Amino acid sequence: MLGVIWFLLWGVLWAVYFMLDGSDLGLGTVMPALAKNDTERKLVYRSMGPFWDGNEVWLITAGGVTFAAFPATYAVLFSGLYTPLMLILFALILRGVTFAFRGKVDDPKWRQIWDLCLVLGSFLPALLFGVAFANLFKGLPIDGEGIYQGTLITLLNPYGIAGGLLFVSIFAMHGSLWLTTKTDGDLQERAGALAKKIWPVVLILAVIFLLATQRVTNLYDNYQANPVLFMIPLVAVFALLSTRFLMAMSAWWKAWISSALTITSTVLFGVVGLFPNLIPSSLDPKFSMTVTNSSSSPLTLKIMLAVALTFVPLVIAYQVWVHYLFKDKLADDEVAYEETH
Amino acid sequence: MDVLLLSRLQFAAATFFHFLFVPLTLGLSVLIAIMETIYVKTGDEDYLRAAKFWGKIFLVNFAVGVVTGITLEFQFGTNWSRYSRYVGDIFGSLLAIEATLAFFLESTFLAVWAFGWKRLSPKAHAACIWLVAIASNLSAVWILIANAWMQHPVGYVLRNGRAELDNFLAVVTQPFAWQIFFHTISGAYILAGFVVMGISAYHLLRKQHIEFFTKSFRMGLALALIFSFGELIQGHIHASEVAKLQPTKLAAMEALWETQTNAPQTLFHIPDEKNERNWLEIGKIPGLLSLLAYHDVNAEVKGLKAFPREDRPPVMPTFIAFRVMVALGFLFALLTLIGVFKRHKLVDSPLYLKVMLWSIPLPYIALQAGWMVTEVGRQPWIVYNVMRTRDAVSPLATSQVGISLAAFLVVYGILGVIAFSLMRRFAIAGPEPVPVRKREV
Numbered sequence: 001m002l003g004v005i006w007f008l009l010w011g012v013l014w015a016v017y018f019m020l021d022g023s024d025l026g027l028g029t030v031m032p033a034l035a036k037n038d039t040e041r042k043l044v045y046r047s048m049g050p051f052w053d054g055n056e057v058w059l060i061t062a063g064g065v066t067f068a069a070f071p072a073t074y075a076v077l078f079s080g081l082y083t084p085l086m087l088i089l090f091a092l093i094l095r096g097v098t099f100a101f102r103g104k105v106d107d108p109k110w111r112q113i114w115d116l117c118l119v120l121g122s123f124l125p126a127l128l129f130g131v132a133f134a135n136l137f138k139g140l141p142i143d144g145e146g147i148y149q150g151t152l153i154t155l156l157n158p159y160g161i162a163g164g165l166l167f168v169s170i171f172a173m174h175g176s177l178w179l180t181t182k183t184d185g186d187l188q189e190r191a192g193a194l195a196k197k198i199w200p201v202v203l204i205l206a207v208i209f210l211l212a213t214q215r216v217t218n219l220y221d222n223y224q225a226n227p228v229l230f231m232i233p234l235v236a237v238f239a240l241l242s243t244r245f246l247m248a249m250s251a252w253w254k255a256w257i258s259s260a261l262t263i264t265s266t267v268l269f270g271v272v273g274l275f276p277n278l279i280p281s282s283l284d285p286k287f288s289m290t291v292t293n294s295s296s297s298p299l300t301l302k303i304m305l306a307v308a309l310t311f312v313p314l315v316i317a318y319q320v321w322v323h324y325l326f327k328d329k330l331a332d333d334e335v336a337y338e339e340t341h
Numbered sequence: 342m343d344v345l346l347l348s349r350l351q352f353a354a355a356t357f358f359h360f361l362f363v364p365l366t367l368g369l370s371v372l373i374a375i376m377e378t379i380y381v382k383t384g385d386e387d388y389l390r391a392a393k394f395w396g397k398i399f400l401v402n403f404a405v406g407v408v409t410g411i412t413l414e415f416q417f418g419t420n421w422s423r424y425s426r427y428v429g430d431i432f433g434s435l436l437a438i439e440a441t442l443a444f445f446l447e448s449t450f451l452a453v454w455a456f457g458w459k460r461l462s463p464k465a466h467a468a469c470i471w472l473v474a475i476a477s478n479l480s481a482v483w484i485l486i487a488n489a490w491m492q493h494p495v496g497y498v499l500r501n502g503r504a505e506l507d508n509f510l511a512v513v514t515q516p517f518a519w520q521i522f523f524h525t526i527s528g529a530y531i532l533a534g535f536v537v538m539g540i541s542a543y544h545l546l547r548k549q550h551i552e553f554f555t556k557s558f559r560m561g562l563a564l565a566l567i568f569s570f571g572e573l574i575q576g577h578i579h580a581s582e583v584a585k586l587q588p589t590k591l592a593a594m595e596a597l598w599e600t601q602t603n604a605p606q607t608l609f610h611i612p613d614e615k616n617e618r619n620w621l622e623i624g625k626i627p628g629l630l631s632l633l634a635y636h637d638v639n640a641e642v643k644g645l646k647a648f649p650r651e652d653r654p655p656v657m658p659t660f661i662a663f664r665v666m667v668a669l670g671f672l673f674a675l676l677t678l679i680g681v682f683k684r685h686k687l688v689d690s691p692l693y694l695k696v697m698l699w700s701i702p703l704p705y706i707a708l709q710a711g712w713m714v715t716e717v718g719r720q721p722w723i724v725y726n727v728m729r730t731r732d733a734v735s736p737l738a739t740s741q742v743g744i745s746l747a748a749f750l751v752v753y754g755i756l757g758v759i760a761f762s763l764m765r766r767f768a769i770a771g772p773e774p775v776p777v778r779k780r781e782v
Contacts, residue, residue, distance in 0.1 A: 049452065049455075049456055050452040050453065050455075050456045050457075051452065053407065053448040053449075053451070053452055054445065054448045054449040054452060056411075056448070057440060057444045057445045057448050057449075059411075060410075060411060060414060060440045060444055061437065061440040061441055061444070061445070063411075063414055063415065063418075064414060064433065064436045064437035064439070064440040064441075065437050066418075067414075067417065067418065067425060067429050067432075067433030067436055067437060068429065068433035068434040068436065068437035068438075069433075069437075071425055071426050071428075071429020071430060071433050071503075072426050072429070074417075074418045074422075074425055074426075074429060074433065075418060075422035075423070075425040075426040075429070075735075076422065077418065078415060078417075078418025078419045078422065078425075079418060079419055079420070079422035079735035079736065079737060082419050082735070082737055082741050082745075083741060083745075085415060085418075085419055086419065086745045086748070089411060089412055089415055090748060090752060092408065092411060093408040093409070093411075093412070093752065093756070094752075096404060096407060096408035097404055097405060097408055097756060097759075097760075099404065100400060100401055100403075100404030100405070101401075101404075101759060101760075101763065104401070104763050105763075145736075146422075146426075147736045296429065296430045296433070296434070296505075296506075297430050297500075297501075297505040297506055299505070299506050299507070299509070300430045300431070300434050300505070300506045303434065303506070303509050304434050304437060304438075307437075307438050307441055307442070308441065311441045311442055311445075312441065315441070315445045315446075315449075318445075318446075318449060318450075319445075319449055322449055322452070322453055325453065325457065325460055325461075326456065326460070
């Protein structure tokens, strides 16, 4: 039972991470298409400034929880996906320091370099997380010792790439919507228009992905055994459709929330389909890492649960407060003021 | 080179680099919080300018600390998967708790502090930096509890082919963990104090912003003074705990080969690991090592030869790092003590100011040396007497780790140069001119 609770929390943590940082990763990826001059680029950075780091902690927590609740899975997953994880890591490092370094020197060349780092540092994690999760849904070639019998190329199969592209496109839409909530005028219009343009791409990729999932993975087994669970992919589809509808009404905040719901329910769709596996083995089902064979001791799970139930609501409360505090649209003079501080 | 060695080098490089930034974060956040509180209480604008001036340096430093911290968490899984699997039940949960309790708080409120000057009342704004200071120190608590468990594992049972948690309270309350915490945190506060004093000295030497930097210097001095002297006492207590719990580490720290009662403290000697002896031993003080380690001149101190070769840590690095750390520790106490007498005539003491300016790197060296004693001295164990480092490494290809290590060295090297030059630039530029722009609340 404890294992099941932690499996769900594990999935929720990843979903929340993608929902929050998906905005930043997506906006970073499309920044060159949206911001036409330095003032606009500053607004793009500033729209993420107070949030990206707090968002990224959800990744650290998701990683930490994998380590704490399912140590064997953590060991197999992180060592098996060594190269893509290292790439994600370097990308996130570049993205992180970009926020700290870019504004510190008033030189166009300097800023160009960091703008490039932002794009790379946002695009790569979006793509690779998608590739990694799609492969997770499909199963990794892990043997009886938990050793990954593949290479980086193994992951770049059509289904993996479809997952990567789905993540990139949905984050790009999500990030553009984020910018619409923080700006007005030209920049907002451009961001809204881009989100609308990306939406059909997301739709097509989502349909391809859902169909391919049926052929390539066993995710649907849980849904067939328990049809009520079809609610989850239905929510995802409904949320994606309503995102478009809300965009048409220029209800930007609601559109962002709706696309956040799309992301969360898509990730949960995969995670629920995985259960009870955390990493299905594509070599032999008996080599799979599962809730039973990879979880921590009941004592650890209990203590962790107490910590999570106490502190995660608190985290949510103060992060919501931060969103409320910085809810206003950005004004140019404020950006200029902060440049000097 | 094999995967084990490459992974060790990579972990050492990643930790070394991360630990170049974290200690300043720990101490400077507290100093900035105090500065801003003084401003809120007294309305003295100099302290607001001080919070902003040191805050700029802090933000650059913090950012590099944050991004390199993720590497450390990921690396246990990527490079030390057998370790993660074996002890994740305990070690993993401590890291997860650290993230939930501390990282969220730290990252979220630092952003509020950096972006919220106009949106919060002065009191609420000061509260944010206090939360950052508390959270970053709290994260040090959890990470050092985790490290202490590798040094002296408690509260676990070996079951199901791994170490499982048996007594959580024992893990978080073991005195050794708190010794390590106080030792490290004191080092971090000394570093912050010296950085603040050093940068202040730069400006005082040039006779610019005299009042401003005299205030900063004195605050740095107070912090460094308290913790330099505290560290001398605490360091001694800590070392005697090491003697009890990690005798191989103590023997390597002192390069003591033979087990002996009334063990002497040698003032100068050079270990010869191959022949299991020391060259050139100068100034043996009989019984002093026994006295220091066990508070009894006749106590028996175990020598390295009492342990099989395969259970001994590398002697030379442990021995040298320990001496460097201790010597610098005494120097910090001396320099801060001189500061007490010079504090009212800083501008008239150019020699002292010059010494303090050039002392900025010293606490960095001391902290890294201390870290080396802890980690190299723990070898060949990853968890002392429970798991060997060589059994902990991931099943990876040499090329994978070779490439990632090279990438770390390049990326971190560049980041390090940029971060320190930005901090240097802000330090030299000095505070914004008075009067500061009126803040709108």
